[in-house]
Amino acid sequence: MSEQAEPKSILSINAGSSSLKIKLFDVVRNENAPTPSLILKASSNLASPPAKFTVTATGKENHNIKSQELEDVNSGVQAFNFILKHLRKDDSGFGSERVDQITHICHRVVHGGEIGDKGPLVINDRVIKEIEELITLAPLHNAPAESILKEAIKSLPKARNVAFFDSSFHTTLPDFIRTYPIDQKVAKERKLRKYGFHGLSYHWILKSEEGETSIIALHLGSGASMCAIKNGKSYDTTMGLTPLEGLPGGSRSGTVDPSLIFHYSSRPGDKDKILSSVELSHAENILNSASGFKSLVGTSDFSEILATDPPTSESDLTVKLFLDRILGFLGSYWLKLKGGTGGVDAIVFSGGIGEGSPQFRKMIIDGLEGLNGDFDKIDNERNKKESEGNEVVHSIGDGNGRIKLLVCKTDEELQMVEECLSTKALW
């Protein structure tokens, strides 16, 4: 590992369930504070093969965008190696010498378990072991994150690696929300409690609002979750012990009756569980990887589902089901935050679907009518408009209500970098 030193060039890696997103920043001194300056961003969509790779070199007058389909890239670590190899080429606009000058690498690690409660950590063998042990609790995330982490240590030996946990944001959940009503001795021994995820995104969203705000934030991507933020702190969130709880997603079922799992894994009425048609661990895998939108309509790509014209019965069911679950949590969080009595300041949309689909945002906002609150009315023109340039938040309301309707362009990669730059202990 490198000597502790001020970051000069930072690579930020976000291993999501269906994509790998990477950003590279130079650190410049701005009024004497280290400030990140985006040099390049690369992403690889891994949900439906062939993987799609896009790299955008910024900071130049004309953004240099390169896109390509990759037949032989099927995992986060393969995508990482491909991107690194690309950056090392002279014609990438970056080159090997610059790659070797990277001083810090920020890694998004979704499940931090108990070590995640402490916030970001400089990677050492103990941290890697903990991340490995948490793979069973976040198989779609911690597994690729761990492989990429090991690869980064090997490929960029001079850089310092830091893990930023999605779960860290939710350490403020009250006990009565994070506790599952099961034997508490077992719960404590096995650390079975609600952790919550998408914390880097919620932290970013919160920073874009002033003061100790109370909001209901929706992060709607391949993995979708919601968070009730009360006076600037996570109060409740839909994901739980694992990222499977709560809303359905591209390939995840979200919350189901816990008994469904046993009925999935053994035929009802089987006296002898040896007759099981599906092993329990396999059932968990199915709920994570072969359920959600994919199981209902055959694709995990929500933009494709929304664009099905005319809608099929399957696409219609999927959209209505997703909307129903979202509205259920909206109503619940509204009550928990005492929304009608001034307890909610804004509803904020983010994530690929939340940021990308005016149509789905409108469907959700139409559903808010059932809540008796002083909401902005949706402004259809603003709702259709994409966030412009560096604009992080834009209002899609008419500004006449007390409760704002906002879209926030989330940036988990930059969130990590900003935390890294403001925490000398991580250098």
Ligand SMILES: Nc1ncnc2c1ncn2[C@@H]1O[C@H](COP(=O)(O)OP(=O)(O)O)[C@@H](O)[C@H]1O
């Ligand atoms: N313009 C759009 N309209 C509707 N859905 C979109 C749009 N753009 C992206 N999406 C959906 O967002 C999801 C991916 O979200 P994202 O936050 O990038 O995912 P990840 O979980 O991999 O980080 C996919 O279901 C994709 O179809």
Ligand SMILES: CC(=O)OP(=O)(O)O
């Ligand atoms: C926690 C989670 O589901 O993350 P992502 O949406 O990036 O898959």
Ligand SMILES: [Mg+2]
């Ligand atoms: Mg994501």
